[in-house]
Amino acid sequence: MAALFLMNLGYALAQDKNPVTDPRKVGDDTFYKAVMAMPSSELMLYVVIVLLLFVTVLALITMVVALMIVQRLLISDGKMQAEETLLSRLWASFDRQMTNAIPLNKENTILLDHNYDGIKELDNHLPPWWLYLFYGTIAFSVVYMLNYHVLNTQPLPAQEYETEMQLASIEVAEYMKKAAANIDETNVKFVKDNKVALEAGKKVFIENCAQCHGQAGEGGIGPNLTDEFWLYGGHIKNVFTVIKKGAKNGMQAWEKKLKPDEMQSVASYILTLQGTNPPNAKEAQGEKYVPTEAEAK
Ligand code: HEC
Numbered sequence: 188m189a190a191l192f193l194m195n196l197g198y199a200l201a202q203d204k205n206p207v208t209d210p211r212k213v214g215d216d217t218f219y220k221a222v223m224a225m226p227s228s229e230l231m232l233y234v235v236i237v238l239l240l241f242v243t244v245l246a247l248i249t250m251v252v253a254l255m256i257v258q259r260l261l262i263s264d265g266k267m268q269a270e271e272t273l274l275s276r277l278w279a280s281f282d283r284q285m286t287n288a289i290p291l292n293k294e295n296t297i298l299l300d301h302n303y304d305g306i307k308e309l310d311n312h313l314p315p316w317w318l319y320l321f322y323g324t325i326a327f328s329v330v331y332m333l334n335y336h337v338l339n340t341q342p343l344p345a346q347e348y349e350t351e352m353q354l355a356s357i358e359v360a361e362y363m364k365k366a367a368a369n370i371d372e373t374n375v376k377f378v379k380d381n382k383v384a385l386e387a388g389k390k391v392f393i394e395n396c397a398q399c400h401g402q403a404g405e406g407g408i409g410p411n412l413t414d415e416f417w418l419y420g421g422h423i424k425n426v427f428t429v430i431k432k433g434a435k436n437g438m439q440a441w442e443k444k445l446k447p448d449e450m451q452s453v454a455s456y457i458l459t460l461q462g463t464n465p466p467n468a469k470e471a472q473g474e475k476y477v478p479t480e481a482e483a484k
Pocket residue numbers: 391392395396397398399400408409410412416417418419420426429430434435436437438439441453454457472473
Protein backbone atom coordinates (compact mmCIF):
# COMPACT_ATOMS: atom_id res chain seq x y z
CA MET A 188 0.00 0.00 0.00
CA ALA A 189 2.88 2.34 0.82
CA ALA A 190 4.18 1.76 -2.69
CA LEU A 191 0.79 2.77 -4.05
CA PHE A 192 0.75 5.96 -2.01
CA LEU A 193 4.26 6.85 -3.08
CA MET A 194 3.40 6.26 -6.74
CA ASN A 195 0.42 8.57 -6.31
CA LEU A 196 2.48 11.19 -4.60
CA GLY A 197 5.00 11.23 -7.43
CA TYR A 198 2.23 11.37 -9.97
CA ALA A 199 0.34 14.17 -8.27
CA LEU A 200 3.47 16.24 -7.95
CA ALA A 201 4.54 15.65 -11.53
CA GLN A 202 1.11 16.70 -12.80
CA ASP A 203 0.24 20.33 -12.86
CA LYS A 204 -3.47 20.88 -12.41
CA ASN A 205 -3.44 23.57 -15.09
CA PRO A 206 -3.94 21.61 -18.34
CA VAL A 207 -2.06 24.11 -20.50
CA THR A 208 1.20 23.55 -18.69
CA ASP A 209 3.46 20.80 -19.88
CA PRO A 210 3.79 18.10 -17.18
CA ARG A 211 7.39 17.57 -18.23
CA LYS A 212 8.36 21.02 -16.98
CA VAL A 213 8.24 20.31 -13.27
CA GLY A 214 9.90 23.21 -11.53
CA ASP A 215 9.76 24.63 -8.02
CA ASP A 216 6.87 26.75 -9.08
CA THR A 217 4.78 23.84 -10.40
CA PHE A 218 5.63 21.80 -7.29
CA TYR A 219 4.28 24.59 -5.12
CA LYS A 220 1.19 24.99 -7.31
CA ALA A 221 0.55 21.23 -7.30
CA VAL A 222 0.76 21.16 -3.50
CA MET A 223 -1.58 24.14 -3.19
CA ALA A 224 -4.10 22.64 -5.61
CA MET A 225 -4.32 19.34 -3.69
CA PRO A 226 -7.50 18.62 -1.73
CA SER A 227 -6.77 18.86 1.99
CA SER A 228 -7.44 15.14 2.62
CA GLU A 229 -4.85 14.21 0.03
CA LEU A 230 -2.42 16.70 1.49
CA MET A 231 -2.92 15.20 4.97
CA LEU A 232 -2.17 11.76 3.56
CA TYR A 233 1.13 12.93 2.11
CA VAL A 234 2.06 14.72 5.32
CA VAL A 235 1.47 11.46 7.22
CA ILE A 236 3.61 9.54 4.71
CA VAL A 237 6.45 12.01 5.05
CA LEU A 238 6.23 11.79 8.84
CA LEU A 239 6.27 7.99 8.64
CA LEU A 240 9.38 8.07 6.47
CA PHE A 241 11.01 10.43 8.95
CA VAL A 242 10.18 8.14 11.88
CA THR A 243 11.52 5.13 9.96
CA VAL A 244 14.83 6.86 9.36
CA LEU A 245 15.07 7.77 13.05
CA ALA A 246 14.29 4.17 14.04
CA LEU A 247 17.02 2.87 11.70
CA ILE A 248 19.59 5.21 13.21
CA THR A 249 18.59 4.15 16.73
CA MET A 250 18.90 0.48 15.72
CA VAL A 251 22.42 0.94 14.39
CA VAL A 252 23.52 2.73 17.55
CA ALA A 253 21.93 0.03 19.73
CA LEU A 254 23.68 -2.71 17.71
CA MET A 255 27.04 -1.03 18.25
CA ILE A 256 26.46 -0.82 22.02
CA VAL A 257 25.38 -4.49 22.29
CA GLN A 258 28.42 -5.53 20.28
CA ARG A 259 30.78 -3.70 22.67
CA LEU A 260 29.10 -5.28 25.69
CA LEU A 261 29.35 -8.78 24.19
CA ILE A 262 33.03 -8.30 23.39
CA SER A 263 33.88 -6.98 26.87
CA ASP A 264 32.03 -9.97 28.40
CA GLY A 265 34.18 -12.28 26.24
CA LYS A 266 31.09 -13.74 24.55
CA MET A 267 32.27 -12.54 21.18
CA GLN A 268 35.68 -12.27 19.56
CA ALA A 269 36.89 -8.73 19.00
CA GLU A 270 37.48 -9.24 15.27
CA GLU A 271 33.96 -10.63 14.88
CA THR A 272 31.18 -8.04 14.63
CA LEU A 273 27.54 -8.40 15.47
CA LEU A 274 26.79 -7.43 11.90
CA SER A 275 28.89 -10.28 10.52
CA ARG A 276 27.03 -12.68 12.81
CA LEU A 277 23.67 -11.32 11.78
CA TRP A 278 24.71 -11.50 8.14
CA ALA A 279 25.83 -15.12 8.51
CA SER A 280 22.49 -16.13 10.01
CA PHE A 281 20.59 -14.09 7.41
CA ASP A 282 22.63 -15.78 4.68
CA ARG A 283 21.78 -19.21 6.11
CA GLN A 284 18.08 -18.34 6.26
CA MET A 285 17.97 -16.90 2.76
CA THR A 286 19.79 -19.73 1.02
CA ASN A 287 18.76 -22.60 3.30
CA ALA A 288 21.46 -24.58 1.54
CA ILE A 289 22.35 -28.15 2.52
CA PRO A 290 26.01 -28.16 3.70
CA LEU A 291 28.41 -29.89 1.30
CA ASN A 292 29.13 -32.79 3.66
CA LYS A 293 25.41 -33.66 3.83
CA GLU A 294 24.77 -33.45 0.11
CA ASN A 295 24.53 -37.25 -0.23
CA THR A 296 21.22 -37.09 1.67
CA ILE A 297 19.56 -35.22 -1.20
CA LEU A 298 21.32 -36.99 -4.05
CA LEU A 299 18.80 -38.47 -6.52
CA ASP A 300 19.53 -42.03 -7.47
CA HIS A 301 20.19 -41.62 -11.11
CA ASN A 302 23.44 -41.08 -12.86
CA TYR A 303 23.90 -39.92 -16.45
CA ASP A 304 27.44 -40.63 -17.57
CA GLY A 305 28.68 -39.56 -14.16
CA ILE A 306 26.41 -36.50 -13.92
CA LYS A 307 24.39 -36.70 -10.74
CA GLU A 308 21.47 -34.54 -9.61
CA LEU A 309 20.73 -32.97 -6.24
CA ASP A 310 17.17 -32.44 -5.05
CA ASN A 311 17.65 -28.93 -3.58
CA HIS A 312 14.61 -26.95 -2.52
CA LEU A 313 13.97 -23.51 -3.90
CA PRO A 314 16.16 -20.93 -2.16
CA PRO A 315 14.04 -18.75 0.16
CA TRP A 316 15.46 -15.50 -1.27
CA TRP A 317 14.08 -16.54 -4.63
CA LEU A 318 10.71 -17.49 -3.14
CA TYR A 319 10.45 -14.17 -1.31
CA LEU A 320 11.15 -12.29 -4.51
CA PHE A 321 8.46 -14.34 -6.20
CA TYR A 322 5.95 -13.55 -3.44
CA GLY A 323 7.00 -9.91 -3.76
CA THR A 324 6.07 -9.88 -7.44
CA ILE A 325 2.66 -11.34 -6.58
CA ALA A 326 2.10 -8.63 -3.98
CA PHE A 327 3.24 -6.00 -6.47
CA SER A 328 0.86 -7.30 -9.12
CA VAL A 329 -2.05 -6.90 -6.69
CA VAL A 330 -1.03 -3.31 -5.92
CA TYR A 331 -0.58 -2.65 -9.62
CA MET A 332 -3.95 -4.15 -10.55
CA LEU A 333 -5.79 -2.19 -7.88
CA ASN A 334 -4.00 0.98 -8.82
CA TYR A 335 -4.36 0.87 -12.58
CA HIS A 336 -7.38 -1.30 -13.29
CA VAL A 337 -9.72 -1.26 -10.28
CA LEU A 338 -9.35 2.09 -8.52
CA ASN A 339 -7.98 3.82 -11.65
CA THR A 340 -5.96 6.17 -9.50
CA GLN A 341 -3.37 6.59 -12.25
CA PRO A 342 -3.75 6.72 -16.01
CA LEU A 343 -2.63 3.82 -18.16
CA PRO A 344 0.17 4.50 -20.63
CA ALA A 345 -2.34 4.90 -23.47
CA GLN A 346 -4.32 7.50 -21.54
CA GLU A 347 -1.12 9.23 -20.52
CA TYR A 348 -0.16 9.38 -24.18
CA GLU A 349 -3.56 10.86 -25.04
CA THR A 350 -3.17 13.63 -22.46
CA GLU A 351 0.35 14.37 -23.61
CA MET A 352 -0.86 14.65 -27.18
CA GLN A 353 -3.67 16.97 -26.15
CA LEU A 354 -1.26 19.15 -24.22
CA ALA A 355 1.09 19.17 -27.18
CA SER A 356 -1.69 20.22 -29.58
CA ILE A 357 -2.61 23.07 -27.24
CA GLU A 358 1.02 24.12 -27.28
CA VAL A 359 1.15 23.91 -31.05
CA ALA A 360 -2.00 26.04 -31.33
CA GLU A 361 -0.49 28.62 -28.99
CA TYR A 362 2.72 28.59 -30.94
CA MET A 363 0.88 29.07 -34.23
CA LYS A 364 -1.10 31.95 -32.77
CA LYS A 365 2.09 33.61 -31.59
CA ALA A 366 3.81 32.93 -34.88
CA ALA A 367 0.84 34.48 -36.74
CA ALA A 368 1.03 37.59 -34.57
CA ASN A 369 4.77 37.87 -35.18
CA ILE A 370 4.60 38.02 -38.98
CA ASP A 371 6.20 41.22 -40.28
CA GLU A 372 7.98 42.45 -43.42
CA THR A 373 11.20 40.65 -42.42
CA ASN A 374 9.73 37.15 -42.15
CA VAL A 375 6.55 37.23 -44.23
CA LYS A 376 6.12 34.23 -46.54
CA PHE A 377 4.33 33.71 -49.82
CA VAL A 378 2.03 30.94 -48.55
CA LYS A 379 1.13 29.72 -52.04
CA ASP A 380 0.41 26.16 -50.89
CA ASN A 381 -1.81 27.07 -47.96
CA LYS A 382 -5.33 26.92 -49.44
CA VAL A 383 -6.97 28.03 -46.20
CA ALA A 384 -4.78 31.12 -45.98
CA LEU A 385 -5.32 31.98 -49.66
CA GLU A 386 -9.09 31.62 -49.24
CA ALA A 387 -8.93 33.95 -46.22
CA GLY A 388 -6.75 36.34 -48.23
CA LYS A 389 -9.31 36.41 -51.03
CA LYS A 390 -12.05 37.25 -48.55
CA VAL A 391 -10.00 40.11 -47.09
CA PHE A 392 -9.30 41.35 -50.62
CA ILE A 393 -12.95 41.35 -51.74
CA GLU A 394 -14.07 43.07 -48.56
CA ASN A 395 -11.36 45.73 -48.28
CA CYS A 396 -9.41 46.13 -51.47
CA ALA A 397 -11.59 45.28 -54.45
CA GLN A 398 -13.29 48.68 -54.56
CA CYS A 399 -9.99 50.28 -55.58
CA HIS A 400 -8.06 47.36 -57.10
CA GLY A 401 -10.97 45.64 -58.86
CA GLN A 402 -12.78 42.39 -58.05
CA ALA A 403 -10.13 40.41 -59.92
CA GLY A 404 -7.23 42.72 -59.07
CA GLU A 405 -7.41 44.31 -62.51
CA GLY A 406 -7.02 47.81 -61.05
CA GLY A 407 -9.20 50.91 -60.76
CA ILE A 408 -8.34 53.77 -58.47
CA GLY A 409 -5.46 51.60 -57.37
CA PRO A 410 -3.00 49.89 -59.70
CA ASN A 411 -3.44 46.59 -61.49
CA LEU A 412 -2.15 43.84 -59.21
CA THR A 413 -2.18 41.04 -61.78
CA ASP A 414 0.67 42.18 -64.04
CA GLU A 415 4.42 42.06 -63.58
CA PHE A 416 4.69 45.80 -63.09
CA TRP A 417 4.94 47.16 -59.59
CA LEU A 418 5.34 50.63 -58.10
CA TYR A 419 6.89 49.26 -54.93
CA GLY A 420 8.28 45.90 -55.99
CA GLY A 421 6.65 42.51 -56.55
CA HIS A 422 8.29 40.42 -53.87
CA ILE A 423 6.05 39.23 -51.02
CA LYS A 424 8.02 41.50 -48.65
CA ASN A 425 7.38 44.54 -50.86
CA VAL A 426 3.68 43.77 -51.23
CA PHE A 427 3.30 43.12 -47.51
CA THR A 428 5.07 46.37 -46.65
CA VAL A 429 2.81 48.47 -48.90
CA ILE A 430 -0.29 46.85 -47.39
CA LYS A 431 0.99 47.32 -43.86
CA LYS A 432 2.42 50.84 -44.15
CA GLY A 433 0.31 52.20 -47.02
CA ALA A 434 1.42 54.52 -49.85
CA LYS A 435 0.44 57.87 -51.29
CA ASN A 436 -2.56 58.49 -53.59
CA GLY A 437 -5.07 56.88 -51.24
CA MET A 438 -3.51 53.52 -50.37
CA GLN A 439 -3.97 53.46 -46.63
CA ALA A 440 -1.91 51.63 -44.01
CA TRP A 441 -3.76 48.48 -42.97
CA GLU A 442 -1.71 47.46 -39.97
CA LYS A 443 -4.34 48.72 -37.52
CA LYS A 444 -7.26 47.06 -39.32
CA LEU A 445 -5.80 43.71 -40.39
CA LYS A 446 -3.92 41.17 -38.30
CA PRO A 447 -0.38 40.28 -39.40
CA ASP A 448 -1.43 36.86 -40.70
CA GLU A 449 -4.37 38.42 -42.59
CA MET A 450 -1.94 40.82 -44.28
CA GLN A 451 0.27 37.84 -45.17
CA SER A 452 -2.76 36.01 -46.57
CA VAL A 453 -3.98 38.91 -48.69
CA ALA A 454 -0.45 39.66 -49.93
CA SER A 455 -0.08 35.99 -50.90
CA TYR A 456 -3.50 36.00 -52.56
CA ILE A 457 -2.50 39.04 -54.62
CA LEU A 458 0.64 37.25 -55.80
CA THR A 459 -1.45 34.28 -56.98
CA LEU A 460 -3.24 36.69 -59.32
CA GLN A 461 -0.02 37.17 -61.33
CA GLY A 462 -0.61 36.60 -65.03
CA THR A 463 -4.37 35.99 -64.72
CA ASN A 464 -5.08 38.74 -67.35
CA PRO A 465 -8.53 39.79 -66.10
CA PRO A 466 -10.76 41.84 -68.44
CA ASN A 467 -10.58 45.69 -68.23
CA ALA A 468 -7.06 45.47 -66.88
CA LYS A 469 -5.60 48.84 -65.97
CA GLU A 470 -2.45 49.82 -67.87
CA ALA A 471 0.85 48.87 -66.29
CA GLN A 472 2.36 51.18 -63.73
CA GLY A 473 5.84 51.07 -62.22
CA GLU A 474 8.64 48.76 -63.15
CA LYS A 475 8.70 45.20 -64.28
CA TYR A 476 9.56 43.03 -61.32
CA VAL A 477 12.09 40.28 -61.91
CA PRO A 478 13.00 38.31 -58.80
CA THR A 479 16.70 38.17 -57.98
CA GLU A 480 18.25 34.73 -57.66
CA ALA A 481 18.06 34.88 -53.86
CA GLU A 482 14.39 35.92 -53.98
CA ALA A 483 13.47 33.26 -56.50
CA LYS A 484 14.33 30.53 -54.03
C1 HEC B 1 -9.08 53.69 -51.46
C2 HEC B 1 -8.53 52.90 -52.52
C3 HEC B 1 -7.65 51.73 -52.12
C4 HEC B 1 -7.97 50.70 -51.32
C5 HEC B 1 -9.25 50.43 -50.52
C6 HEC B 1 -6.82 49.82 -51.31
N1 HEC B 1 -5.86 50.33 -52.13
FE1 HEC B 1 -4.08 49.45 -52.52
N2 HEC B 1 -3.54 51.06 -53.58
C7 HEC B 1 -4.33 52.16 -53.88
C8 HEC B 1 -3.58 53.12 -54.64
C9 HEC B 1 -4.10 54.43 -55.14
C10 HEC B 1 -2.30 52.58 -54.81
C11 HEC B 1 -1.10 53.22 -55.53
C12 HEC B 1 -0.25 53.94 -54.52
C13 HEC B 1 0.75 54.88 -55.15
O1 HEC B 1 0.46 55.33 -56.29
O2 HEC B 1 1.77 55.17 -54.50
C14 HEC B 1 -2.31 51.29 -54.15
C15 HEC B 1 -1.24 50.41 -54.11
C16 HEC B 1 -1.29 49.13 -53.64
C17 HEC B 1 -0.23 48.18 -53.76
C18 HEC B 1 1.11 48.43 -54.44
C19 HEC B 1 1.02 48.10 -55.88
C20 HEC B 1 2.34 48.34 -56.63
O3 HEC B 1 2.25 48.48 -57.84
O4 HEC B 1 3.39 48.36 -55.98
C21 HEC B 1 -0.66 47.03 -53.19
C22 HEC B 1 0.10 45.72 -53.07
C23 HEC B 1 -1.98 47.29 -52.68
N3 HEC B 1 -2.34 48.57 -52.97
C24 HEC B 1 -2.74 46.36 -51.99
C25 HEC B 1 -3.95 46.67 -51.41
C26 HEC B 1 -4.64 45.77 -50.52
C27 HEC B 1 -4.21 44.37 -50.15
C28 HEC B 1 -5.77 46.42 -50.12
C29 HEC B 1 -6.81 45.94 -49.19
C30 HEC B 1 -6.41 45.45 -47.90
C31 HEC B 1 -5.75 47.72 -50.76
N4 HEC B 1 -4.64 47.83 -51.52
C32 HEC B 1 -6.77 48.63 -50.61
C33 HEC B 1 -5.65 52.32 -53.48
C34 HEC B 1 -6.32 51.49 -52.63
